Amino acid sequence: xxxxxxxxxxxxxxxxxxxxxxxxxxxxxxxxxxxxxxxxxxxxxxxxxxxxxxxxxxxxxxxxxxxxxxxxxxxxxxxxxxxxxxxxxxxxxxxxxxxxxxxxxxxxxxxxxxxxxxxxxxxxxxxxxxxxxxxxxxxxxxxxxxxxxxxxxxxxxxxxxxxxxxxxxxxxxxxxxxxxxxxxxxxxxxxxxxxxxxxxxxxxxxxxxxxxxxxxxxxxxxxxxxxxxxxxxxxxxxxxxxxxxx
Amino acid sequence: xxxxxxxxxxxxxxxxxxxxxxxxxxxxxxxxxxxxxxxxxxxxxxxxxxxxxxxxxxxxxxxxxxxxxxxxxxxxxxxxxxxxxxxxxxxxxxxxxxxxxxxxxxxxxxxxxxxxxxxxxxxxxxxxxxxxxxxxxxxxxxxxxxxxxxxxxxxxxxxxxxxxxxxxxxxxxxxxxxxxxxxx
Numbered sequence: 001x002x003x004x005x006x007x008x009x010x011x012x013x014x015x016x017x018x019x020x021x022x023x024x025x026x027x028x029x030x031x032x033x034x035x036x037x038x039x040x041x042x043x044x045x046x047x048x049x050x051x052x053x054x055x056x057x058x059x060x061x062x063x064x065x066x067x068x069x070x071x072x073x074x075x076x077x078x079x080x081x082x083x084x085x086x087x088x089x090x091x092x093x094x095x096x097x098x099x100x101x102x103x104x105x106x107x108x109x110x111x112x113x114x115x116x117x118x119x120x121x122x123x124x125x126x127x128x129x130x131x132x133x134x135x136x137x138x139x140x141x142x143x144x145x146x147x148x149x150x151x152x153x154x155x156x157x158x159x160x161x162x163x164x165x166x167x168x169x170x171x172x173x174x175x176x177x178x179x180x181x182x183x184x185x186x187x188x189x190x191x192x193x194x195x196x197x198x199x200x201x202x203x204x205x206x207x208x209x210x211x212x213x214x215x216x217x218x219x220x221x222x223x224x225x226x227x228x229x230x231x232x233x234x235x236x237x238x239x240x241x242x243x244x245x246x
Numbered sequence: 247x248x249x250x251x252x253x254x255x256x257x258x259x260x261x262x263x264x265x266x267x268x269x270x271x272x273x274x275x276x277x278x279x280x281x282x283x284x285x286x287x288x289x290x291x292x293x294x295x296x297x298x299x300x301x302x303x304x305x306x307x308x309x310x311x312x313x314x315x316x317x318x319x320x321x322x323x324x325x326x327x328x329x330x331x332x333x334x335x336x337x338x339x340x341x342x343x344x345x346x347x348x349x350x351x352x353x354x355x356x357x358x359x360x361x362x363x364x365x366x367x368x369x370x371x372x373x374x375x376x377x378x379x380x381x382x383x384x385x386x387x388x389x390x391x392x393x394x395x396x397x398x399x400x401x402x403x404x405x406x407x408x409x410x411x412x413x414x415x416x417x418x419x420x421x422x423x424x425x426x427x428x429x430x
Contacts, residue, residue, distance in 0.1 A: 039254070058255060058283045069322055113249065117257070118322050120283045151254025151350070155247065237252075237406060 007181055009166045016178065022171045023217055025161070028225060030142060030232035032149040040150020042232070044142035047175060048132025053142045055150040058120035066121065071114035076105040076124040078139055084131040100136045101126075107140055107160075107189050107198040113153040122152060133179035134162045137187045140199065145229050157229050158198055159222040160189030163214035165206060170213045172221055186214045192226040195219055252406065256282045256349035256379035258325040262316045265339065265377030266327065268306050274299045276306055278314070280379045281346065284323045288314060292328035311339040311383065313375050339375065342385035345395055347402045349380035354405040355398055362401065362414065369418040370394045393421050 010016055020026070026047030035041035038054035061067040066075075078100040082091045093101075108124065124146065126139045137160030144158040164174040165184040179185055184204030190197050206214065258264070258280065266278035266286060276288040288306075290297040295305045306312065313336055314327035329336045347355065356363050356376055367374050370393045372386030382398060384391050400417060404410055 060283055060285075113247075117283060151251035151348075153249040153251060153254075 007177060009178055009181060010169060016166070016171065016175070018175055020173075022169060023221070025173045025221055025224065026175065028228050030145055030228055032145060032232050033236060038146075038150070040146045040148070040152070042142045042146035042149060044138055044145075046132075046134065046138040046141075047173070048130060049128070049135055049138045050130040051135065051139050051142055052127045052129060053139065053146040054125045054127075055122065055143075055146045055152065056125075057122040057150075058117040058152070059123075061119060061121035067119045070118055072112070072117040072120045072122055074105045074108050074112060074114070074122045074124060076101050076108060076126060076143065078104060078126045078128070078136070080128040080131060080135075084128045100139070103199055103201070104136065104140050104143060107158055108143060108147065110196070110198040111144060111154045111156050111158050111191055112147060113155060116153060122147070133174050133176040134187065136160075136201075137162055137189055137199075140189050141225060141229065145232055148233055156191040156193050157226060158189050159192045159226045159229060160187065160199065161218045161221045161225060162187040163217050165204065165210060165214075170210055170217065172217045184210075186211070186218070188215060188218045190219065190222055192222060192229075195222075251350060253348035253350055256280065257323070258282055258284065258286060258316045258319050258379075260316055260319055262378040263313065263334065263336070264316060264327065264379040265311055265313050265344070265375065265381035265383055266379070267344075268308050268310045268312065271303050271306070271308055274302065276302070278312065278327060280327075280377075281349075281381060282379060284325065286316070286325040286327050288312065288327050288329065292317065292326070292330050294330055306338060311344060311381075313337055313339055313377065313383070335375070339383050342373070342383045343391050343395075345382045345384065345398065347380045347382060347398065349378065351402050351405045352376060352378055352380055354410070355382075355401050357411070362411065365411075365414060365418065366394050366397045369422055370397070393418075396421070 029045045031043045034043045035054050040055040042053045044051050058072050078097050080089055082089050124143050128135050140160045162174055163172050163186045164182050166178045166182040184206045186202050189199035264280045266280040268276050269279045270277035274290050278286045280286050290302045314329050317326045317328045319325040370390040372384050372390045372394045375383040384394050
């Protein structure tokens with residue numbers, strides 16, 4: 001963040017490195033039911049990000065001391081493959097992935113109806129196969145789809161997006177270069193229906209006005225991303241409905 | 247607020263009749279797996295047999311299947327089942343084959359007042375017991391069991407569509423014709 005560089009992130013026409021405008025998202029594609037053995041799964045391709053999410057449960061929580069007698073606990077594990085980034089990443093959990101696992105667990109807990117299954121755990125395994133900035137919100141977006149795919153009752157889908165400041169301008173959905181050499185990065189996730197914020201983090205510096213503008217842009221974008229989530233979930237039923245419909 | 251998912255695991259409710267597998271035998275209780283996040287218990291006093299503490303293994307052993315009724319579920323989802331309600335077909339299931347479907351599909355497999363499952367039973371001349379938890383017990387000749395299995399898989403796949411009963415009639419007519427042909 002803020003690393004000095006001479007890369008021109010926004011050209012004279014106001015377009016970004018990959019040709020996007022300020023409020024343009026990278027292409028997003030979500031598929032469900034990609035894993036046979038998991039209770040629910042999803043695969044998201046968001047720009048250069050490729051992330052696989054598997055959901056198991058609700059099942060009895062182990063080790064036993066992690067059980068909550070009143071509700072289920074969500075155990076999300078965010079993991080980056082060694083080959084997911086340019087320079088080989090040392091495999092295994094590190095400070096960053098532990099933090100992301102925690103914030104994702106908490107964000108998902110806001111959506112899932114945990115009270116319905118006391119003493120259980122819901123495992124969410126997130127494997128980042130290819131990383132290209134914004135993996136935490138892409139993971140979260142895919143994780144909520146995987147949970148819905150697993151038939152876990154939820155109040156709403158969690159949908160995330162990032163905004164950031166690049167060469168003094170607030171733009172949506174930072175790319176890798178913009179993340180590395182920009183001024184600020186603002187990942188945020190909300191419940192799609194009532195815009196309740198379930199995750200917000202900031203790296204870098206933004207003024208109050210810039211923060212508000214960024215949040216506003218994200219809120220608008222989450223509506224579009226939510227459409228993609230819903231389509232991914234309803235797709236498989238639509239196909240068989242036409243096969244066997246009246 | 248509540249949500250009814252298309253699939254997902256089974257959660258015991260009072261008075262549900264379920265099929266469970268005995269996974270552990272204690273001095274006076276059996277622990278039973280009903281394909282739910284929670285195990286359930288069967289106490290020796292809730293069976294039709296005259297049992298004594300310490301020797302209940304004679305009646306039900308690990309690996310046996312029972313068709314039991316959920317007696318009670320408490321706030322932390324602990325549950326107890328019983329075999330001791332006459333006239334409801336509760337019993338140890340001997341022989342037969344076990345198959346699993348997602349529990350939300352069970353009502354569709356049973357059909358209105360049992361119409362769908364009765365159709366399969368009649369067409370395949372098998373005995374079928376369906377637990378609310380999505381465990382199904384089928385008894386009959388191996389050929390008939392395979393047909394019943396396939397019919398149930400078809401319902402499972404198309405549970406959310408309309409006109410399924412008609413397609414099932416067609417399907418059963420077709421496979422029955424085939425088996426008749428082979429029998430000659």
